[in-house]
Amino acid sequence: MQPKKPFLKVLNNQTENHIPCWFMRQAGRYLPEYRALREEAGGFLNMVYNPENASEITLQPIRRFKMDAAILFSDILVVPQALGQKLEFLAGEGPKLNKVSNEKDLKILDVKNIDNILSPVYETIKLTRQKLTDEGFDQTALIGFAGSPWTVATYMVEGGGSKTYENVKSWAYGNPETFQKLIDILVSSTTHYLIKQIEAGVEAIQLFDSWSGVLDEDNFNKWVIVPTAQIVANVREKYPNIPIIGFPRGAGTMSKNYAEKTGITVIGLDFTMPLDWARDNLQNIMPVQGNLDPVTLLTGGEALKTAAIHILDSLSDKPFVFNLGHGVIKETPPEHVEQLVNIIRNYKK
Numbered sequence: 001m002q003p004k005k006p007f008l009k010v011l012n013n014q015t016e017n018h019i020p021c022w023f024m025r026q027a028g029r030y031l032p033e034y035r036a037l038r039e040e041a042g043g044f045l046n047m048v049y050n051p052e053n054a055s056e057i058t059l060q061p062i063r064r065f066k067m068d069a070a071i072l073f074s075d076i077l078v079v080p081q082a083l084g085q086k087l088e089f090l091a092g093e094g095p096k097l098n099k100v101s102n103e104k105d106l107k108i109l110d111v112k113n114i115d116n117i118l119s120p121v122y123e124t125i126k127l128t129r130q131k132l133t134d135e136g137f138d139q140t141a142l143i144g145f146a147g148s149p150w151t152v153a154t155y156m157v158e159g160g161g162s163k164t165y166e167n168v169k170s171w172a173y174g175n176p177e178t179f180q181k182l183i184d185i186l187v188s189s190t191t192h193y194l195i196k197q198i199e200a201g202v203e204a205i206q207l208f209d210s211w212s213g214v215l216d217e218d219n220f221n222k223w224v225i226v227p228t229a230q231i232v233a234n235v236r237e238k239y240p241n242i243p244i245i246g247f248p249r250g251a252g253t254m255s256k257n258y259a260e261k262t263g264i265t266v267i268g269l270d271f272t273m274p275l276d277w278a279r280d281n282l283q284n285i286m287p288v289q290g291n292l293d294p295v296t297l298l299t300g301g302e303a304l305k306t307a308a309i310h311i312l313d314s315l316s317d318k319p320f321v322f323n324l325g326h327g328v329i330k331e332t333p334p335e336h337v338e339q340l341v342n343i344i345r346n347y348k349k
């Protein structure tokens with residue numbers, strides 16, 4: 001069956017007059033209604049694991065800006081938490097996890113019972129699909145997501161965000177046999193999690209590999225391409241037609257190998273990716289998604305208009321989804337998001 005929603009048509013390799021758009025982190029702290037709900041809920045994870053709250057937040061940007069896709073409100077770090085790692089989000093500080101440092105520490109991770117923690121996320125998906133229908137957003141698709149094993153492993157081993165990735169890289173480079181065990185745990189738990197999201201009603205999936213750009217070529221192949229390909233193959237075994245967007249942030253020219261070898265449907269581009277190169281080397285293989293610098297969105301005005309039009313001129317001849325090249329920055333005025341949606345909607349070549 002051919003998809004009808006514009007976003008899903010483009011993922012299905014059809015060119016649309018209506019260029020679909022959504023923006024990474026479109027739900028979040030730049031919206032006053034998000035900040036109000038966060039205050040009321042008493043913290044980030046209380047929103048993620050409460051289907052009523054999480055579905056409201058998923059819908060907030062859609063009600064304002066009518067993007068072509070909503071993205072499930074959750075986080076990539078719910079998978080390590082469901083595996084048994086302690087996770088906290090301290091206000092203004094980002095995530096903190098108890099570090100997993102070696103093979104012995106892997107014993108605390110239990111792949112079998114992750115749904116004990118993750119089942120509210122599946123409820124959120126069901127509720128969000130229902131609300132999209134009830135509120136008349138019948139052209140808006142719902143995207144599910146997970147972090148890719150490498151990126152999730154960086155948080156698990158470093159215990160949070162990192163500048164240098166010394167611990168996780170030292171483990172991966174120095175003791176690849178035991179690091180592989182961590183990656184294998186992430187491949188199987190992420191596969192399970194994504195299949196459950198599809199069963200609950202997501203219509204496409206994005207794999208976020210935010211830190212794929214810190215690896216050399218051999219390690220990129222080993223820890224980014226191979227595990228991503230395994231997840232894609234596992235999910236496709238059950239759901240052969242589910243569109244999967246891969247976002248290997250910072251991968252540069254290694255993106256071509258990633259696009260060819262992982263089996264993904266669409267490749268997400270970060271904002272450092274040259275548009276001509278992406279058109280000639282990636283968009284000839286598959287649809288692309290991207291890649292406005294979020295600081296351009298923060299800036300607004302003529303700078304926003306010029307940069308958005310340049311992207312549209314470069315990539316709109318073939319299947320293309322407009323997005324940012326990374327997430328919306330929390331200081332972004334909501335009016336700039338509105339300006340950007342208007343630019344995309346009014347664009348004519």
Ligand code: 1CP
Pocket residue numbers: 023024025026027028029038044071072073074075076077089092094095145160161162208210327
């Ligand atoms: O209110 C708050 O303080 C929480 C801020 C916040 C939000 C809104 C975090 C903490 N996560 C999220 C939601 C989120 N995270 C979504 C929801 C849907 C949407 O896009 O609108 C998604 C898809 C993510 C994915 C995510 N979480 C990634 C991959 C994308 C990226 O930004 O590179 C990563 C790396 C995370 C980890 C994470 N969660 C939160 C923060 C602040 C971080 C990053 C920490 C760091 O910089 O290392």
